[in-house]
Amino acid sequence: MNIPNQPKISAKRVSVYYGAKRAIDDVSLDFDERYVTALIGPSGCGKSTFLRTLNRMNDTVPNARVEGDITLDGEDIYDPSMDVVQLRARVGMVFQKPNPFPKSIFENVAYGPRIHGLAANKTQMAEIVEQSLRRAGLWDEVKDRLSDSGTALSGGQQQRLCIARAIAVDPEVILMDEPCSALDPIATAKIEELIHELNGRYAIVIVTHNMQQAARVSQRTAFFHLGTVVEYGATSDIFTNPRQERTKDYITGRYG
Amino acid sequence: MSETLVAQLPVGAAEPDERAPTDWRTQSMQRRIRQRYAAERRFRLLGLAAVVLSAGFLAVLLVTMVYNGASGFVQTRIALPVDFARAGLVLDPARLRGPGADLALAAAGVEDATDNAAVAAFGKDGATLLSDGAWLSVRAAIKRDPAIMNGRSIVWVPASEAIDSAAKRADSPANEAIVAQLKARGALSTGFNWPFLTASDSNDSTRAGIWGAFKGSLFTMVVTLLIAFPVGVLSALYLEEYAPRNRWTDLIEVSINNLAAVPSIIFGLLGLAVFLGTMGLPRSAPIVGGLTLALMTMPVIVIAGRNAIKGVPPSIRDAALGIGASPVQVVFHHVLPLALPGILTGTIIGMARALGETAPLLMIGMRAFISAPPGRISDPSTVLPVQIFLWSDQIDRGFVEKTSAAIIVLLVFLLAMNGFAIYLRNKFETRW
Numbered sequence: 001m002n003i004p005n006q007p008k009i010s011a012k013r014v015s016v017y018y019g020a021k022r023a024i025d026d027v028s029l030d031f032d033e034r035y036v037t038a039l040i041g042p043s044g045c046g047k048s049t050f051l052r053t054l055n056r057m058n059d060t061v062p063n064a065r066v067e068g069d070i071t072l073d074g075e076d077i078y079d080p081s082m083d084v085v086q087l088r089a090r091v092g093m094v095f096q097k098p099n100p101f102p103k104s105i106f107e108n109v110a111y112g113p114r115i116h117g118l119a120a121n122k123t124q125m126a127e128i129v130e131q132s133l134r135r136a137g138l139w140d141e142v143k144d145r146l147s148d149s150g151t152a153l154s155g156g157q158q159q160r161l162c163i164a165r166a167i168a169v170d171p172e173v174i175l176m177d178e179p180c181s182a183l184d185p186i187a188t189a190k191i192e193e194l195i196h197e198l199n200g201r202y203a204i205v206i207v208t209h210n211m212q213q214a215a216r217v218s219q220r221t222a223f224f225h226l227g228t229v230v231e232y233g234a235t236s237d238i239f240t241n242p243r244q245e246r247t248k249d250y251i252t253g254r255y256g
Numbered sequence: 257m258s259e260t261l262v263a264q265l266p267v268g269a270a271e272p273d274e275r276a277p278t279d280w281r282t283q284s285m286q287r288r289i290r291q292r293y294a295a296e297r298r299f300r301l302l303g304l305a306a307v308v309l310s311a312g313f314l315a316v317l318l319v320t321m322v323y324n325g326a327s328g329f330v331q332t333r334i335a336l337p338v339d340f341a342r343a344g345l346v347l348d349p350a351r352l353r354g355p356g357a358d359l360a361l362a363a364a365g366v367e368d369a370t371d372n373a374a375v376a377a378f379g380k381d382g383a384t385l386l387s388d389g390a391w392l393s394v395r396a397a398i399k400r401d402p403a404i405m406n407g408r409s410i411v412w413v414p415a416s417e418a419i420d421s422a423a424k425r426a427d428s429p430a431n432e433a434i435v436a437q438l439k440a441r442g443a444l445s446t447g448f449n450w451p452f453l454t455a456s457d458s459n460d461s462t463r464a465g466i467w468g469a470f471k472g473s474l475f476t477m478v479v480t481l482l483i484a485f486p487v488g489v490l491s492a493l494y495l496e497e498y499a500p501r502n503r504w505t506d507l508i509e510v511s512i513n514n515l516a517a518v519p520s521i522i523f524g525l526l527g528l529a530v531f532l533g534t535m536g537l538p539r540s541a542p543i544v545g546g547l548t549l550a551l552m553t554m555p556v557i558v559i560a561g562r563n564a565i566k567g568v569p570p571s572i573r574d575a576a577l578g579i580g581a582s583p584v585q586v587v588f589h590h591v592l593p594l595a596l597p598g599i600l601t602g603t604i605i606g607m608a609r610a611l612g613e614t615a616p617l618l619m620i621g622m623r624a625f626i627s628a629p630p631g632r633i634s635d636p637s638t639v640l641p642v643q644i645f646l647w648s649d650q651i652d653r654g655f656v657e658k659t660s661a662a663i664i665v666l667l668v669f670l671l672a673m674n675g676f677a678i679y680l681r682n683k684f685e686t687r688w
Contacts, residue, residue, distance in 0.1 A: 057577065057578065060574075089580030093574075093578035095578070099569075101575060101576070101590065102572075111581075112581075115579075115580070116580060165575075166579060169580060
C-alpha cells in the first residue's frame with residue numbers, strides 16, 4: 001500500500017490558530033519513513049504545536065483550529081472519517097516530561113496493547129511487553145521488577161519507559177516532543193542512542209532545543225521561526241551550509 | 257550554548273551604581289532579627305493555643321456525652337417472684353409452640369398477673385416499682401420455657417424509671433430507701449441495656465430504644481449515597497472533562513456552588529413540595545429523607561469531585577490520549593482512579609453532614625413518633641438526629657440519659673462510616 005517515494009506523512013499549507021492568534025503559518029513539510037526528522041527553532045516558534053497536529057493532539061486544546069492538509073500514507077488525518085483513536089495508535093508520541101502512568105512498569109507498557117486488543121492472551125502480552133522494553137533498551141534494568149511502579153524509576157528510565165509504551169502499540173510514526181529536555185546528559189545520551197536504533201523501523205519526528213542533538217540523531221532538519229519553516233533539508237546541509245541567513249544566525253547562536 | 261547567552265546580553269547596558277557593603281551587625285539589624293524571632297514565636301504560640309482550644313472543646317463534648325450517656329446503656333432489673341400456678345393465666349400450653357404463641361399470650365392476662373405478683377412481693381405499691389413493660393419480660397420468660405407455668409419462678413424484669421434513676425444516682429429519699437431495701441433482699445441487679453439497642457421509640461424511657469432510628473438512618477444514608485454519589489461524580493466528570501467552557505457551564509458552576517451553601521431547611525421544604533406534594537411519595541419515609549439529603553449532598557460531591565479531577569496532572573491525560581485511548585477510556589482508566597481519593601473525601605464530608613442533618617427531615621415528617629423499626633425504605637421511620645431531638649424534648653428524667661446515649665450511638669455511626677470511607681480511600685491510594 002506504500003507507494004515508493006511517497007512520504008509517510010505529508011503536511012501541505014498547514015496553519016494552526018489558537019483563537020485569533022496564528023501559531024503556525026502555512027507550513028508544508030514531508031516526512032520520509034526512513035529518516036529521523038528534527039524540528040529545531042527558538043522557543044515559541046511553533047515546532048511543538050506543529051508536531052501535535054501530526055497526531056491531532058491539538059484536538060484536546062480548546063479553540064485550537066487547524067487549516068491545510070496532513071496525510072498519513074495518503075490518507076487525510078483531519079478527514080471526518082478518520083478515527084482519531086486509531087490515528088494516535090499509528091502515530092505514537094513521547095512527551096517533554098516523562099509521564100508514566102502511576103501503575104506498574106508492566107501495566108504501563110501493556111496498557112496500549114490492551115485497549116487496542118493487540119494481545120490474544122497473557123503470554124502474548126508478556127511477549128509484547130518484553131519486546132517493547134528491549135527495543136527501548138530498558139529490559140535489562142527492569143526485568144526483575146516489572147511490578148514496581150513506573151513512577152519509581154529515574155527520569156531517564158521513565159522516558160525510555162514512555163518510549164516502550166509508545167512502541168508497544170506498534171506505531172508507524174513516533175513523535176518526540178523534546179524528549180531529553182528534562183534529563184541529565186547521560187540519560188540524554190541513552191535516549192539518543194535509542195533513537196538511532198529505532199531509526200528505520202519507525203518514522204521519527206523529534207522536536208529539540210538542542211542543536212547538537214539534532215545534528216547527532218537526525219538525517220533531516222527543519223528550522224522553524226515565528227510559525228513558519230525557514231529551511232528544510234538534509235541535516236548535514238542545514239548545519240554546515242545553511243542557505244538562509246536566519247538559519248545561519250540561529251545555529252551559530254546569534255539568537256535563541 | 258554559552259555563546260547564545262553572551263549574545264543575548266543587551267549591548268551597552270549601564271553598570272549599576274557602586275553599593276556600600278551591607279553591615280549585618282548594626283543595632284537596627286539586630287533589632288530586626290529579634291523582632292523576626294518574636295513574631296515567629298508569637299505565631300507558633302497562637303497556633304498551638306488554637307489547637308489546644310479546639311481539642312479542649314472536643315474533649316469536653318465527648319466527656320460530657322460519655323458521662324451522661326453511659327448510664328443509658330445500663331438497665332436496672334428487679335427479681336420478681338411469680339407464682340404462675342396460681343396466677344390464673346388463661347393459657348393452653350399446647351398453643352405456646354408455633355405461630356399462635358403471641359396471640360395466645362396476648363389474651364392470657366400476663367400483664368395483670370405481673371402486677372399481682374409485684375403487689376404480692378413488694379407491697380401494695382409494688383407494681384409502680386416495675387417498668388410498664390415488665391410484663392413483656394414475663395411473657396418472654398414463659399415463651400422461653402413454658403414449663404415454668406406449673407410452679408413458682410423468679411423473673412428478672414426492668415425497674416421503673418424512678419427506681420432505675422434512684423439506683424444510678426441521687427434521687428428522692430423515698431426512692432433511695434426502696435432501692436436500698438431491694439438491694440438488701442438481693443432483688444436488684446444492673447446489666448447492659450440490650451433493649452436500648454434493639455427496641456424502638458417508646459413513651460416509657462425504660463423501654464425506649466434506638467434501633468428504629470438507627471435503621472432509619474441507615475436506610476436514609478443508603479438512599480442518599482446511591483443517588484448523590486453517582487450523580488455527583490458523573491456531573492463532576494462531565495463538567496470537567498467534556499463540557500465546553502461557555503456561559504451556560506459558568507451558570508451551572510455558579511448554581512452548584514450556591515446550592516452547596518443553601519440552608520438545609522430549604523431542602524426540606526423542597527422535599528416536602530416535590531417528593532411529598534407533587535410525586536406523592538410516603539411521608540416520614542427513608543426514601544424521601546434520602547432523596548432530600550441527596551439533593552443537599554450532591555453539590556458537595558460535585559465541588560470536591562471537580563477539584564479532585566482538576567488535580568489529576570494533564571500529562572497523564574496526554575499520555576493516555578497519545579497511545580490512542582478514547583476520551584472515555586482516559587476518564588475511567590486514569591482520571592477517575594487518580595481522582596477517587598479526593599472524591600471520596602468530599603463524599604465523606606457530605607455524607608457526614610447528611611447523617612447529622614435534622615431540619616430538612618422534620619419538614620418531610622420524619623419527626624413522628626414511630627415505635628417500630630422500618631422494614632423497607634418506604635416505611636415510616638425516624639433517624640438518629642431527629643430521635644435525639646425528640647428525646648431531648650421529653651420531660652421524663654429517664655430520657656436525659658437516653659438522649660446522651662443516642663448521641664453516642666450517632667457518633668459511633670459517624671465514626672464507623674468515616675472509618676470505612678477512609679479505609680476505601682487508602683485502599684485506592686495504595687493501589688497506584
